[in-house]
Amino acid sequence: MISVFGIPIQALLGQLLLGLVNGSFYAMLSLGLAVIFGLLNVINFAHGALYMLGAFVAWMGLSYLGLNYWVMLVLAPIVVGLFGIVIERLLLRHLYKLDHLYGLLLTFGLTLLIEGMFRSFFGVSGQPYPTPEALRGATNLGFMVLPNYRAWVVVASITVCLATWFVIERTRLGALLRAGTENPRLVEAFGVNVPRMVMLTYGFGVALAGFAGVLAAPVLQVSPLMGSNLIIVVFAVVVIGGMGSIMGAIVTGLGLGVIEGLTKVFWPEASSTVVFIIMAIVLLLRPAGLFGREK
DSSP: OOETTTTHHHHHHHHHHHHHHHHHHHHHHHHHHHHHHHHHOOOOOHHHHHHHHHHHHHHHHHHHHOOHHHHHHHHHHHHHHHHHHHHHHTTTTGSSSSSSSHHHHHHHHHHHHHHHHHHHOOOOOBOOOOGGGGGSSSEOOOOSEHHHHHHHHHHHHHHHHHHHHHHHHHSHHHHHHHHHOOHHHHHHHHTHHHHHHHHHHHHHHHHHHHHHHHHTTTSSBTTTTTTHHHHHHHHHHHHHHHHTTTHHHHHHHHHHHHHHHHHHHHHHGGGTHHHHHHHHHHHOTTTTOOSSSEE
């Protein structure tokens, strides 16, 4: 059997795939954070709780309404996005002109509230969510066995991430979003409803978290703590990529997932800290992040 530094190639590729799957979740979540911070200047600490909410909406849709995975893959992000719009309209809109710390504290409080409610109803133990029938099983590639669902997670995540980047960076809508952030009065002079645009942007950002939650449901158990276990790493990904950088969030999320997976093979003890070590190094050498702009 072929080995690399004494590690069987199949084990190495398996961890590489696992890292890529984790990186897909990192990329999706950090993308939502980057969209919200880059366009609205809000540090959304509730992102992990909304990711968890997306998974629970999918689970409840299946358990109580009999709605399958594919329906909930569309419906759950919409539900989470609408919930995000309510948060933006009732709470966040009053904080845009204040220091970032106020938004961080508010969304942190929302995280505690949402997670506490779900813990009281469902406990801390995870709820299983079945893999959709069309994606069960695995494909033998010869050099490794590739689980179909994990391959779908990677493909779906990368597709959504790149589509989001294209819309924000390469279309007129994206130009309006960026201009509305920097000079809202000028954009309003052209007849654009900037408050509504801001509201929908926040809704879209948290809908990405809901989408990631649905993708994660068959891989992880649906638990009230699934967001809190991930959000700190995702914030580190955003910092490394550059706060507000869309492409930075995507590339860094995928890359750090792979690095984390490989670290589990060659140095398992460091796998839980490697992301933060990289973050410290990046902040020392380039405080704005790898893709961020120096001010």
